[in-house]
Amino acid sequence: MKERAYKFRFYPTTDQENLLRRTMGCVRLVYNKALGLRTKGWYERQERIGYSQTSSLLTEWKKEEDLDFLNEVSCVPLQQCLRHLQTAFTNFWAKRAKYPNFKKKRNGGSAEFTKSAFKWKDGKLFLAKCKEHLNIVWSRFLPQDSTPSTVTIKLDPSGRWFVSILVKDPTVKPLPKTDKKVGIDVGITSLITTSNGEKVANPKQFNRLYKKLRRKQKALSRKTKGSNNRYKASLEVAKVHAQIKDARKDLLHKLTTKLVRDNDLIAIEDLAIRNMLKNHKLARSISDASWGEFNRQLEYKCEWYGKELVKIDRYFPSSKRCGNCGYIVDKLPLNIREWECPECGTNHDRDINASQNILAAGLAVSVCGASIRPEESKSRKATALKQKSKS
Helix, strand or coil: CEEEEEEEEECCCHHHHHHHHHHHHHHHHHHHHHHHHHHHHHHHHCCCCCHHHHHHHHHHHHHCHHHHHHHHCCHHHHHHHHHHHHHHHHHHHCCCCCCCCCCCHHHCEEEEEEHHHEEEECCEEEECCCCCCCCEECCCCCCCCCCCCEEEEEECCCCCEEEEEEEEECCCCCCCCCCCEEEEEECCCEEEEECCCCEEECCCHHHHCHHHHHHHHHHHHCCCCCCHHHHHHHHHHHHHHHHHHHHHHHHHHHHHHHHHHHCCEEEEECCCHHHHCCCCCCHHHHHHHCHHHHHHHHHHHHHHCCCEEEEECCCCCCCCECCCCCCECCCCCCCCCEEECCCCCCEEEHHHHHHHHHHHHHHHHHHHCCCCCCCCCHHHHHHHHHHHHHC
């Protein structure tokens, strides 16, 4: 049985909001203090401070007079934030993530409550130190007879409150087989192109609201720093960003769910998106297309519903390879959307040809575990030999 988080919006009372804001402030303080101590310990003494040490320090902090307010909120979110910091460092040392950042108030905040810090009764959620249940907008039903194992409260930068309820979901089951396979090429003009010849247009949500965002940001820049008017203007900017994010995520969820339902095997490219964002000419368009989020959703939905996701090597020449005869052209600039193979004369749509090649490579990897990394080009070999001779 899979664990699944259901996210809902809720509207806290004045007392609940005050308590939750204080809780998030305490979480932010504890996280930043622990991060600062761990950083200092490493740079000054080459000492790795772990979770158990920071947990002991939290007990000492609560005894200090100037940090006495830490006792006014539930202790569970404070302990959970130290566990999250430990996870962040584990990922950093394993080279899966960057060094942890300090939490900032303007980014909103979150607090995680485990079973000992909330009560679930008759479909109502009561948090620790709250007398009333949360006024949740139930946009969908939780699975029948399910009991939450973890509850996360989140305040986004635009001032909206969300609750994420983690439950074991019996409805997540493998979908019926369709005997269909598809290769997907992501892009900017077309969000995706499938090996079936279908193209899904990119709505470019950021460009759609760019003028409105620019107007709000100009108004923000004119406000005095630290003033109440500047705070109100920053909320207006955050609301536009929230509109862009919500529209983008809604489209991706609908698109990925349809792809997973309709196909048994999905082949995609394992793109180095972070490196591609270093290109200042394409960074905004790539970010707006959300290729990383698209791949992430496909990955967990395929796992949930018993479908196969194959990632082919990022160096595979999917666009430059002729799908008919296998000839690979030397150069294919981005402005060329159609090209003719000089070997067999086949005319190719760049994106459709790429998606078909991705599917063929994905099938090769899936069926026989073949390696589809292309042979090194002469220029790459020469560069590698040159660097080796220098060293």
